[in-house]
Amino acid sequence: MFLPFDYQSPKSLKECLKLISENENAHILAGGTDLIVNIRSGKIIPQLVVDIKNISELSDIKKTDNYIEIGSLTTMNQITKSSLLKGAYYLLSYAASIMGCYEIRNRATIGGNIINASPGAETLNPLVVLSAKVVLESTSGQRILSIEEFVCGPNKTEIKKNELLTKILIPIVNEEADGVYMRRQRVKGMDLASVNCAIFITNKSDIKKRKIKISFGTVTPKPYRPIKVEQLLENNKITKNLILESVKIINSEINPRTTSLRASPEYKKFMIEYFLVEGLKKILGEINVN
Amino acid sequence: MKKKITFYLNNEKVVVKCHPLKTLLKVLREDLNHTEVKNGCEQGECGACTVIIEDEDKKSFATNSCLVAIGQVEGKKIVTIKGLNKEKELHPIQKSFIDEGAVQCGFCTPGLILVTKSLLDNNPNPTDEEIKYAISGNLCRCTGYIKIFAAIKKAIKLVKKIRNSKKI
Numbered sequence: 001m002f003l004p005f006d007y008q009s010p011k012s013l014k015e016c017l018k019l020i021s022e023n024e025n026a027h028i029l030a031g032g033t034d035l036i037v038n039i040r041s042g043k044i045i046p047q048l049v050v051d052i053k054n055i056s057e058l059s060d061i062k063k064t065d066n067y068i069e070i071g072s073l074t075t076m077n078q079i080t081k082s083s084l085l086k087g088a089y090y091l092l093s094y095a096a097s098i099m100g101c102y103e104i105r106n107r108a109t110i111g112g113n114i115i116n117a118s119p120g121a122e123t124l125n126p127l128v129v130l131s132a133k134v135v136l137e138s139t140s141g142q143r144i145l146s147i148e149e150f151v152c153g154p155n156k157t158e159i160k161k162n163e164l165l166t167k168i169l170i171p172i173v174n175e176e177a178d179g180v181y182m183r184r185q186r187v188k189g190m191d192l193a194s195v196n197c198a199i200f201i202t203n204k205s206d207i208k209k210r211k212i213k214i215s216f217g218t219v220t221p222k223p224y225r226p227i228k229v230e231q232l233l234e235n236n237k238i239t240k241n242l243i244l245e246s247v248k249i250i251n252s253e254i255n256p257r258t259t260s261l262r263a264s265p266e267y268k269k270f271m272i273e274y275f276l277v278e279g280l281k282k283i284l285g286e287i288n289v290n
Numbered sequence: 291m292k293k294k295i296t297f298y299l300n301n302e303k304v305v306v307k308c309h310p311l312k313t314l315l316k317v318l319r320e321d322l323n324h325t326e327v328k329n330g331c332e333q334g335e336c337g338a339c340t341v342i343i344e345d346e347d348k349k350s351f352a353t354n355s356c357l358v359a360i361g362q363v364e365g366k367k368i369v370t371i372k373g374l375n376k377e378k379e380l381h382p383i384q385k386s387f388i389d390e391g392a393v394q395c396g397f398c399t400p401g402l403i404l405v406t407k408s409l410l411d412n413n414p415n416p417t418d419e420e421i422k423y424a425i426s427g428n429l430c431r432c433t434g435y436i437k438i439f440a441a442i443k444k445a446i447k448l449v450k451k452i453r454n455s456k457k458i
């Protein structure tokens with residue numbers, strides 16, 4: 001590894017924000033499972049690396065009046081074990097529990113996963129359907145964006161050079177709610193997702209009030225929400241025809257790239273129907289789709 | 291840009307002077323001559339470089355030393371395979387790997403034993419699925435995993451037996 005650059009490890013958030021406001025080309029180091037790989041391969045050549053692992057206030061999960069707040073440094077294994085992310089929010093801890101492998105999950109943070117924003121990033125689809133928001137802080141204050149606005153494409157987000165992602169906010173759902181996360185990979189061992197999907201439904205037993213959110217990964221450059229399909233499925237009885245119509249709408253809206261190493265566009269399109277049927281069944285119970 | 295970094299390696303205090311972004315793997319192998327930590331891929335894929343890291347709050351976990359910047363190790367305790375045995379007495383997991391013939395070339399063995407230790411420290415009674423899930427980041431090109439799996443099952447029994455005998 002070629003190491004011409006400087007390294008700082010601020011002990012407080014304030015110190016960190018000052019450092020990144022004064023250094024245009026600073027790169028944040030959290031768990032390092034993306035950054036170290038990228039520095040080593042020469043994809044990133046930073047002038048300054050700011051290690052945020054010592055900022056302890058960024059690594060816990062707590063419940064406030066309206067949100068479950070997840071510090072950006074929280075690791076995948078902490079998310080997996082958290083008692084606050086059970087029930088309706090379980091899909092997020094489940095996603096964290098199946099990413100990478102045990103050793104990686106011990107270091108990989110949720111903040112790094114969001115900022116890295118790989119097309120199949122494990123936490124993005126669950127966060128989209130849970131209507132999560134991100135808190136960005138800089139010396140000039142705080143911005144809060146929805147995760148959907150925040151993520152723009154592979155490795156691209158709305159974060160500015162002088163900002164740090166400090167927290168992820170998950171709105172507390174008071175109605176009856178349930179969700180699923182599903183992923184397909186090439187091998188049974190460790191592999192990035194070839195295609196993935198999250199579904200979240202509130203008021204599932206009341207067809208008139210039911211709200212459905214769906215998000216797919218790797219089929220468009222950023223997490224894809226089929227909004228027309230969500231509306232179609234929300235207030236109608238789910239039948240084989242409705243699913244087929246949904247798949248048709250989705251396939252007309254997506255355009256998976258042909259250069260993906262992990263799955264062909266045809267395979268991804270095939271998986272859309274499977275995920276829809278299996279996901280809806282899991283949440284709503286048996287539905288007749290034959 | 292070099293920095294002095296202090297940490298504990300197999301219970302001994304060590305001080306190294308190097309760039310804080312040099313990886314823990316390289317520091318262990320190149321600066322401290324701990325070549326029992328293997329370098330397979332340097333990108334988190336193979337698990338050969340696995341070590342156990344203990345935080346200030348005594349939480350210990352196995353991780354890939356090839357992805358850890360040495361600057362992030364300041365003040366922490368690191369355990370490599372050399373830190374498992376008590377003088378000449380092997381750790382029960384080491385014994386089980388030998389007894390079951392789970393070692394061929396041996397390149398993956400330190401990583402697999404350390405990830406097993408981390409698993410059993412956190413969960414003394416893992417199910418078969420939990421075992422497979424815990425070692426999914428550790429590649430072995432020789433054995434086909436059957437004997438490794440058998441060794442871990444045996445280690446679970448052995449560790450339990452020792453724990454129980456200590457209680458009496």
Ligand SMILES: Cc1cc2nc3c(=O)[nH]c(=O)nc-3n(C[C@H](O)[C@H](O)[C@H](O)COP(=O)(O)OP(=O)(O)OC[C@H]3O[C@@H](n4cnc5c(N)ncnc54)[C@H](O)[C@@H]3O)c2cc1C
Nearest residue numbers: 028030031032033034035100109112113115121122165334
């Ligand atoms: C072997 C292996 C397997 C993997 N498997 C998976 C997988 O199955 N699924 C998956 O989704 N990912 C996977 N990854 C990718 C990676 O582990 C995750 O994306 C992880 O969550 C990144 O977190 P980190 O803390 O290690 O990030 P880092 O590498 O520290 O940082 C990643 C990026 O985010 C920036 N950053 C980090 N935190 C902040 C912050 N708070 N504010 C602003 N910027 C920040 C960094 O500057 C950097 O650009 C894998 C990686 C490896 C090496």
Ligand code: FES
Nearest residue numbers: 330331332337356
């Ligand atoms: S050398 Fe670290 S995982 Fe392969």
Ligand code: FES
Nearest residue numbers: 394395430431432
């Ligand atoms: S024994 Fe050779 S790699 Fe596992």
